[in-house]
Amino acid sequence: MALGEFDLIRNFFDRPGLRSHLNDVVGIGDDCALLSLQPNQQLAQSLDTLVEGVHFPQKCDPCLLGYRALAVNLSDLAAMGAKPHSFTLGLTLPDSNDIWLQSFSDGLAELASVHQVGLIGGDTTRGPLTISIQVQGTLPKGQALRRNGARVGDLIYVSGYLGDSAGALPDVLRGEGPKNARTNEQSYLLERYYRPTPRIALGQWLLENGATAALDISDGLLGDLGHILKASQVGAELKLSSVPVSKELEGLLGSEKARELALTGGDDYELCFTWPDQKKLQLPDSLLADNHVTCVGRITSSSGLVDAETGQPLSPQAYQHF
């Protein structure tokens, strides 16, 4: 069955929450979308693909899926300090199911409205359920939070609590969502998995106020911090006891397992950034309220990542062998 592409787009995706919030964009309905930038802007772009059975379980709530698919992409913009601009959607579906599409579109629109990011184009095709979103944001020309700017002595910070998504994974694989979880702790963890918070405002503030490097933690703190170290050609020491763990994760799994997930678990979409030692990190109240930011270590001139207390090397593989 061929999807009636034009009707599908009109019915489910050309709606207020998803229509572009920008006046200078020509959206859905021509061969290409058109967009302009201000002379002092550049564009940051990121693409993420989610595949059923690989990145989310079968029969996943489509509303959660729509929210999450956009959230993980917006998180890449946050990591560069970019302001969300617009996105495109490549949606491959086994069949055209109106209830599924309405719910998926609701989830997308909910988060798109928050960040004023409009859907400007895409493609819908028939096949195994796959969601590809490319999001783009604006940055002042010549500026971005890159991975390669960390310098010896910088302090290392993370936002939020780590490991929650990894803690939710067994429930996710059983097909559970925040609403049908068995305990409050599990509901909280599932909420963190399905509705991660793209740290957009924090990323922009960090760019404007002099953070030296940043990325979003999608594959676990140890591995992702490793990308900053490699790109910046520096090392780091990490204070394991400072790595922020939620009381829900600790309550459910105990402190040792919670710490392991916080260091190696994926899908948190929190920011990890470096900040000059000589400069106090003084977040404005609005950001303090929304972002739990913790110093977890320091950039060093040695190579690789070590435990600040023992001096032992840390790697995602090594830690998982504990």
Added chain:
Amino acid sequence: MALGEFDLIRNFFDRPGLRSHLNDVVGIGDDCALLSLQPNQQLAQSLDTLVEGVHFPQKCDPCLLGYRALAVNLSDLAAMGAKPHSFTLGLTLPDSNDIWLQSFSDGLAELASVHQVGLIGGDTTRGPLTISIQVQGTLPKGQALRRNGARVGDLIYVSGYLGDSAGALPDVLRGEGPKNARTNEQSYLLERYYRPTPRIALGQWLLENGATAALDISDGLLGDLGHILKASQVGAELKLSSVPVSKELEGLLGSEKARELALTGGDDYELCFTWPDQKKLQLPDSLLADNHVTCVGRITSSSGLVDAETGQPLSPQAYQHF
């Protein structure tokens, strides 16, 4: 099995033919790609997804697939009159097969080099074979070949020969490629299917010289011309005997069937454009040599599309019932 994403990108896609040809792009290796525009430019973007078993057969030659996936996307830029700038690749693969990846990357790089369009980012995931390409090009600010600009009296032109891809389809579904075709005619048709020609230079010339509307023919001339008529709120008469058909298609299928495929068959990726009646279409020699351009009809004030000779209504559905 998880694909080793970083190695995969480095090994197969970070190579001369695909590296961005632009100095103002930060490509593969950070959270986002960054790009800038000149102050007088806007960006045109288009996304197409190809799914194995839906848009191409199983065990399809990956080199042809790489070429075709980029070609169908570049065709959307051609239809807007845009100059190719860069592209991103979302590649979902059942497993990490080096021979497949090398060949796919070869096909991509061959066409990318021709149009100087660089791969600036993407995502590789595990799952059923799916290729999502988003291509972007530049246009002078405020200008584009839209679908809604056709005016009563305009002449309607198409590039190339139509129906060839539809004529190749039975062979495509049997898993044949241009190199193992049984006859020269079939080899020609398969070449047109797998290696369509994005009419980039023609599109840019049409924009600069005053074409009133354009699109690329992906779903058949009758249906796609219908999009121009609807967007422009006009009608058209089509001279069926003028619709260009290759001698190979006619030789293989006879003139009646060839004509039917030329009007309703998809996947040609030729341009259909409208041109002011009072202005002679005088293509420069360089474009004349590469693009076979034919006048096939005229825009009218009536509604819908009719046969210029009989006055009978034409629709993709009606014609296929002949």
